[in-house]
Amino acid sequence: MKIDLKRTDSAPAAFDLQIDAEDIELETDLARIDGPVLATGTVSNGEDITIVEADVSAPLVIDCSRCLAQTPLKKELSFRTAFVFSEQLSEEQEVELDLNDLELSVAEDDEVDLTDIIREQIILSLPASPLCSENCKGLCEICGGDLNKVNCNCKQEETDPRWAALKDLGK
Ligand SMILES: [Zn+2]
Numbered sequence: 309m310k311i312d313l314k315r316t317d318s319a320p321a322a323f324d325l326q327i328d329a330e331d332i333e334l335e336t337d338l339a340r341i342d343g344p345v346l347a348t349g350t351v352s353n354g355e356d357i358t359i360v361e362a363d364v365s366a367p368l369v370i371d372c373s374r375c376l377a378q379t380p381l382k383k384e385l386s387f388r389t390a391f392v393f394s395e396q397l398s399e400e401q402e403v404e405l406d407l408n409d410l411e412l413s414v415a416e417d418d419e420v421d422l423t424d425i426i427r428e429q430i431i432l433s434l435p436a437s438p439l440c441s442e443n444c445k446g447l448c449e450i451c452g453g454d455l456n457k458v459n460c461n462c463k464q465e466e467t468d469p470r471w472a473a474l475k476d477l478g479k
């Protein structure tokens with residue numbers, strides 16, 4: 309859905325979208341979209357600023373950063389973000405908008421794509437190191453086994469050769 313930044317209706321327009329997974333490729337290694345993304349919200353066209361508010365529900369699959377397991381993650385997020393068409397923006401307004409503590413994007417074009425906005429917000433909401441669970445034990449550094457599933461004995465058998473050498477000296 310394209311949002312026309314030049315429109316100046318005062319009544320907010322509501323949207324209720326379902327975006328298919330193939331239409332919202334995240335282009336990040338952190339997560340993949342795993343089903344239709346639902347977005348409801350409003351677009352409010354003001355004098356020169358357009359405010360987009362939305363609640364998004366996105367079924368994702370993340371790769372656990374410790375054990376690498378593919379893990380479903382239902383991402384729910386809400387955002388409120390404002391757009392101005394660069395040609396319509398004066399410097400004064402830029403300062404004022406900054407003070408208003410509103411996330412503001414200056415668009416070079418006179419329209420923005422809602423799917424792009426939603427994609428960006430999903431990426432922003434992703435954790436830098438996603439985990440399958442808070443208690444994930446990760447992979448064994450020695451045998452590579454998934455410590456959530458196997459109980460390898462690598463740690464116990466592990467001896468640092470330098471310590472072994474010192475031990476020999478002590479004899
Ligand atoms: Zn994990």
Ligand SMILES: [Zn+2]
Pocket residue numbers: 448449450451452453460461462463
């Ligand atoms: Zn091991």
